[in-house]
Amino acid sequence: MMQAHECHAYVGKRGSRKSTRNKENLGRCLKAGQRVIAFDPHNEYAQDGHATDEVMLGPLPSSRELWAVLADPSELLEGDTSFAVVPDSLEEEDLARGFDELARLAYEAGDLVFSADELVLYFMSARVQKRLNFLATQGRHKKLPLALAAQRMVHVPYTTRTQLTLVDTGKQDDPDDVAAIAKRCGKDFAEKVPKLKRGERLVWQDE
Template sequence: MSVRNEPKIWAYIGASGSGKGVSINAALRQLKPARLLIWDPRDEYDKHAPRYTSLKALALAVAKAGAGPFRARFVAGDSMKLEAAFAFVCRLAFDAGNLVFLAEELSDVTSASQAPPAWRKCITQGRHQGLHIMAAAQRPALIDKTLLGNCTFVRCFGLRYDDDRRAMAKALDVDQARVNALRTVKDSRGVVIAYLERDFRNADEARAGNIKLKAT
C-alpha cells in the first residue's frame, strides 16, 4: 500500500443489526490489506486479525512488523479507560502508516462536539501517512463531525432515532425521507438489507442499494 495524497475515509453507519457489519466484513475480504489495525471494542472481527488486549503487546507487534505486513485488532478490557486506549491505538495507526485502520463503535469514544486529537489527526492528516480509514457507528448524531465532514465514502443503513436520520440526511445531502425509509427485512427466504451510499469523489448524489442474504 503506497503513500498517496488522496484521502480514503469510509464510514458505515447504522443501528445495531442493520447490516453495517456485513458490509465491513465484505470490504475487508475484498481489500485483503497486508497491514490492518482494528479498534474492536465488541470483539467482532476475529476472522480478520488476531486479538490483543494489552496496549504494550500491540505496540510491540506493530513495531516488530516495521514496514512489513501485520494484522492486529485491539479489544479493550472492562477496566480500561476507552478514550485513552482509543487515543493510543490512533497514534499507533498514524505512526505506523500505510495501513487500513478500522475504528468501530465511535460513539463510545467520540462525541458530537469532540473529536479526540489523535483520531482527528488520523482523519485530517492520515492521507499523508497512507492511511485508509474505515469507521463505523450506530448513532451518527452522537459522533464527532470531523469524520462525516471528511468522508470520501459513506454507506448508511437503517437508523432508529430521528436525530440520527436527520444527521445522515445532511451528511449524504438527501431528503430525510430516503433515510427514514431504510429497512432490514427478514422473512423465510432470508434478509434484505437496504442502504444509501455516496462516493463523494465520483458520484454527484447518493444511490440506493441492498444486500441480500439467503436464509440458512
C-alpha cells in the same frame, strides 16, 4: 482496496449489519494486499475472535490484546501483519485512552487501513474526537485510510464527517442523524434513510 484519502462510515441501528459491511470492506482490503489494523471492542474482527449466533467473525488473521500492543508496539510499527486489537476494558475512559494510543501508533506506522467499531462506547471523549478528526484530515499524508462503524451518524465527529468519502447506512430515523447525513450526503439521499426496512441499506459516495 481503500485509497489513502478515503474515509468510510458504516452506520445503522443494531442488527443493520453495519459491522458486517465494514468487515466485508476490510476483507477486500486484505485481498488487495493492504495491511489492516482494527480497534475491536467486542473481539469480533479476527478469525480467532468471539463468535456468537448474531455475529459474523471478521477477516483479520488474528487478534492482539491492547495492553500487549502498547507495551511492545514493534509489531505494529515495524511489521506487516494485519490484526484486530481488543481493549482490556469497555469502560469509556479506558476505551478512549486505548483508542487514542493505538490510533497514534497506527498513524506513526502509516501505509495501513485503520478501522474502529462501536464508536457509541467512546465517541464523546474529547481525545477520541480530536484523534479521529486528525486521522480523517491528515491520514492521507501517511497513506492511512479510515473505516468506522457506528450505530448513529452523530457518533462520528463533525469534522470527520466532512471528510467522509463513503457512507454505507442502514435505517436512521433520529432527526439529528438524518440531519447529519443530509449535511454530508445531501437532502435527497437523507430523506430515504428513515424509510429503510430492516436489512436494507443505502450507499453514498463522494464524487
